[in-house]
Amino acid sequence: MELHFTGTGAAYYPRLGSNAAFFVKNNHLFMIDCGESTFRKMEARDEIRTCDKITVFITHLHADHIGSLGSFASYCLSVLQKRITVIAQDDTIVEILKLMGVPSDLYDFTMDYSQEFESGLSFEAIPVKHATDMKCCGFLIRDEDETIYFSADASELSDDILQQFKQGKIQVIYHDCTFLTKESPSHCSLKRLCEYIPPEMRNRVYCMHFGGDFMSQIKEAGFQVVTSV
Template identity: 35%
Template sequence: MILNFLGCGCAYRPQFGNTSAWLSVDGRLFLFDCGETVFTRLLQTGLLERCRSLTVLVTHCHADHAGSLPTLISYMHDVEQKPVAVYYPGEDVRTLMTCCGIAVDECEFYSGANIVFAPGIRCSAFPVEHHPDLHCYGYHFICGPESLYYSGDARRLPPGVLDAFLNGRIRELYQDATFLEDQGASHGSLDYLSAVIPPSLRRNVYPMHFSGDFSGQLRDRGFGVCMEPLGR
């Protein structure tokens, strides 16, 4: 279950596109995060026209992860006239939408630590270390026999997620690796991933949220490349 990326950049590298990914299951579009650049890129892909419904999984409320979500919800309601739902294990996103004038009938909100979207499709949320004033989550997304983990912005993998990957219960990891070296308390790094992921499993680990073009370093260390940066 490989994600398709609309962008792979951090907040300060919009030329790479805000980090966001999607997959489609039986016409139902699942979108991971919806930063400032994401709505425009969705329009360019034609995905919104082709899907039957949309579910957005929001990891946290920083603008590069939720900045165009209000516009996307309004567009789906007013233009596409298709159902749209948002998953976030708390009230922050709902509050943000209220501040942006999104009416209650424009969107369905899912909350809680575990959610079943449809038969065989479910998700569990893991609190992650990113910003002390925000509730931030990574998501273990399960579709039938396949599963993946998407970190959002996170300095580390939750222990339960790392153990599940090392033991084969999670197939792919998508993990914040903003910095080539571990430079702070808010984001992950390639050095961290290299320390915890054995070389034999790195092909199924996709660092993301780049502050530079690290694609060469990823290949050198045996990691997957979620997408080539779209700018320099």
């Protein structure tokens, strides 16, 4: 399972676009977040027109992760006649969309991440350390025999996820790497990732959510770098 990214940047590095990912299985488009630049990128892609179903998973409520969700939901229904499903940890997103002029009857909403989707595909919300004033999560995404971990915005990699990765239970990690060396309570740095991940395993870790241009240092350290489609 490979995630495709419409943007790879952090909130304060918008030149790379809002960090958001998607993939398709069985004609079902799955999106992770819909930040400020995401609708513009997705509107230009065929997937939103060719897929029968569209589900958007929300990691948290910062603008660079939900900023264009209202426009996206409204466009899909009004222009494409497709009613999307939004999955989030609480119903605050419903009020936010209402204030954007997108009432709840324009999309489906649920807080149930645990449902099984397309033939063996499932999402599990994993709490992460990012913001103290809202719920924040990453995802374990299981697709038949493959499991990946998507950290979303996270300052730390939990010991449980790390041990599953080392044991081969998680094959690939996509992780926040906003800073080169800066210590932050909200985001991870390359320096911290190097402390977590042994060199021989770094080729299975994809860095994302960049707060600057230090991709060459990421590659030199042995990690992968996500790029926008």
